[in-house]
């Protein structure tokens with residue numbers, strides 16, 4: 375791992391955005407974040423290679439992968455709550471490919487980003503909550519197969535509890551996942567779009583709730599109390615960081631009291647901790663549904679500024 379990367383690689387493709395129509399998921403945000411990231415000194419945005427079917431099959435069942443590819447059966451193809459189209463499969467192969475490339479680039483250079491989201495609710499045999507395939511676990515499996523990483527950790531700071539990641543990690547003792555959440559979907563109105571609200575925490579997947587009204591000092595306190603567990607006993611070769619924008623206080627799902635600058639401090643804390651632990655970090659964008667999309671984009675771009683302030 376290069377301790378002082380001269381540049382920050384990021385992966386983006388216009389094909390990330392499948393045609394999903396008028397949807398609460400602001401699919402246009404990826405292009406805006408990519409455009410903003412290109413203007414940040416040191417950030418180099420490249421197009422990823424799409425992942426292969428074989429890579430998806432390391433984390434997902436053949437029936438589910440085929441449903442998303444072909445559109446049949448339709449209920450399974452749309453289990454993530456996106457309308458199916460022929461472009462859907464291509465788009466999710468590109469987003470998962472971006473996570474693989476970001477993971478590999480982070481191992482090589484210390485830090486990298488995939489300007490993509492939609493992962494942590496995806497289970498082995500179906501999607502949930504706008505997440506088709508679990509790119510975090512797909513990428514971890516690929517990197518392990520390629521002998522680039524033996525152990526992989528996931529830090530999930532999306533507003534929502536990462537139920538799909540927990541279910542996939544539980545059968546992979548070489549992975550470890552931590553989800554700090556403000557919303558476990560039990561009260562996620564108007565969209566009750568996951569079927570599995572909670573998993574019992576297990577030996578290699580833990581979670582901690584953030585209380586309603588949670589402000590920055592409390593968030594940092596919970597974060598500091600749990601981060602050490604990710605590197606306890608065994609050092610991961612890579613950390614995937616799910617940098618959610620939906621903990622923001624103006625997000626329609628968020629009961630937390632966190633502002634745009636607070637989330638930047640959160641991200642700086644994560645990058646600094648990882649750097650102190652000599653742990654490469656690849657991050658993904660994750661949720662953000664605030665009606666004013668410029669605020670969602672600002673939160674995601676702040677993650678780049680936070681990474682840059684620590685690493686470049």
Ligand SMILES: [Zn+2]
Nearest residue numbers: 532533534661
């Ligand atoms: Zn979320």
